[in-house]
Amino acid sequence: xxxxxGIDLGGTFIKCGIVDETGTVLVKDKIPTGSTRPYAEIAEDxxxxxxxxxxxxGLDRAQIKAVGIGSxxxxxxxxxxxxxxxxxxxxxxxxxxxxxAIVGLPVFVxxxxxxxxxxxxxxxAAKAYDASILVTLGTGVGGGIVIDRALFEGNRSAGAEIGHxxxxxxxxxxxxxxxxxxxxxxxxTALIRQTKRAMEKNRDSLLWEVSPTLEAVDGKTAFxxxxxxxxxxxxxxxxYIDYLAEGLANMANIFRPQAIVLxxxxxxxxxxxLAPLRKRMDRLLYxxxxxxxxxxxxxxxxxxxxxVGAARxxxxxxxxxx
Ligand SMILES: [Zn+2]
Numbered sequence: 283x284x285x286x287x288g289i290d291l292g293g294t295f296i297k298c299g300i301v302d303e304t305g306t307v308l309v310k311d312k313i314p315t316g317s318t319r320p321y322a323e324i325a326e327d328x329x330x331x332x333x334x335x336x337x338x339x340g341l342d343r344a345q346i347k348a349v350g351i352g353s354x355x356x357x358x359x360x361x362x363x364x365x366x367x368x369x370x371x372x373x374x375x376x377x378x379x380x381x382x383a384i385v386g387l388p389v390f391v392x393x394x395x396x397x398x399x400x401x402x403x404x405x406x407a408a409k410a411y412d413a414s415i416l417v418t419l420g421t422g423v424g425g426g427i428v429i430d431r432a433l434f435e436g437n438r439s440a441g442a443e444i445g446h447x448x449x450x451x452x453x454x455x456x457x458x459x460x461x462x463x464x465x466x467x468x469x470x471t472a473l474i475r476q477t478k479r480a481m482e483k484n485r486d487s488l489l490w491e492v493s494p495t496l497e498a499v500d501g502k503t504a505f506x507x508x509x510x511x512x513x514x515x516x517x518x519x520x521x522y523i524d525y526l527a528e529g530l531a532n533m534a535n536i537f538r539p540q541a542i543v544l545x546x547x548x549x550x551x552x553x554x555x556l557a558p559l560r561k562r563m564d565r566l567l568y569x570x571x572x573x574x575x576x577x578x579x580x581x582x583x584x585x586x587x588x589x590v591g592a593a594r595x596x597x598x599x600x601x602x603x604x
């Protein structure tokens with residue numbers, strides 16, 4: 283059995299785990315990122331955490347084949363360099379080589395959303411499928427594309443930006459500078475904005491009972507009021523599902539994966555979201571659903587997806603046929 287270390291680098295926490303060939307996490311832990319510190323200190327903490335976890339797993343460093351890192355931002359995965367990271371204010375940070383110098387093992391870096399997509403494909407909701415796409419609905423819309431069990435990263439790992447495909451030309455302004463992006467309609471942030479707008483227009487809606495102030499609106503507000511029969515809330519939810527379906531159908535029509543895995547907080551709604559979304563998306567799939575159906579399922583690995591996927595990434599980089 284070979285073992286790998288997987289690291290999920292976030293703005294708040296560094297999560298790390300030792301993962302075996304079956305995708306099982308032997309041990310894991312997290313430490314604060316301390317994101318305002320120089321990158322060298324963060325890299326040192328990451329390396330030390332890996333070495334510590336190897337010992338806690340009862341393993342020897344020689345049994346660990348490689349280390350994978352999922353990092354936010356634009357990643358030059360060839361060089362292990364974070365080209366640009368908005369949250370950590372990093373530019374051209376050689377994170378991979380810095381961690382490698384501490385752990386003395388090969389280190390490979392990919393984007394955190396890509397890592398999560400690979401994790402769900404390797405050991406999570408899409409385990410049964412060779413081709414799957416993860417779409418995470420959070421502050422933004424992130425995700426990754428797995429084809430033939432491997433990540434599709436695009437030229438210089440700059441692709442697979444699922445959230446920044448337009449579903450409405452000239453539409454809502456997106457954080458990326460474009461207008462009408464999938465993210466500007468389907469993220470949790472977008473759902474919150476849509477909910478607030480409906481509340482401002484409808485003072486007698488039950489939405490005001492669920493959330494007495496606009497500030498208190500979250501991704502659950504519209505679903506909660508809709509389930510209590512409020513017509514305004516139901517319209518918000520239906521519209522949101524329409525937007526989601528458009529974006530997902532675009533992904534499905536290009537890549538035709540066997541499954542689309544939905545992640546992020548909004549997915550806590552479960553079948554209240556998935557069942558109508560499935561119906562709506564299926565109607566938009568090119569050629570219908572008889573020949574090559576696309577399963578729509580909820581993510582399963584939760585917070586472990588990133589580190590499991592990062593470990594899998596390291597495995598595939600050291601053994602291309604793994
Ligand atoms: Zn955008």
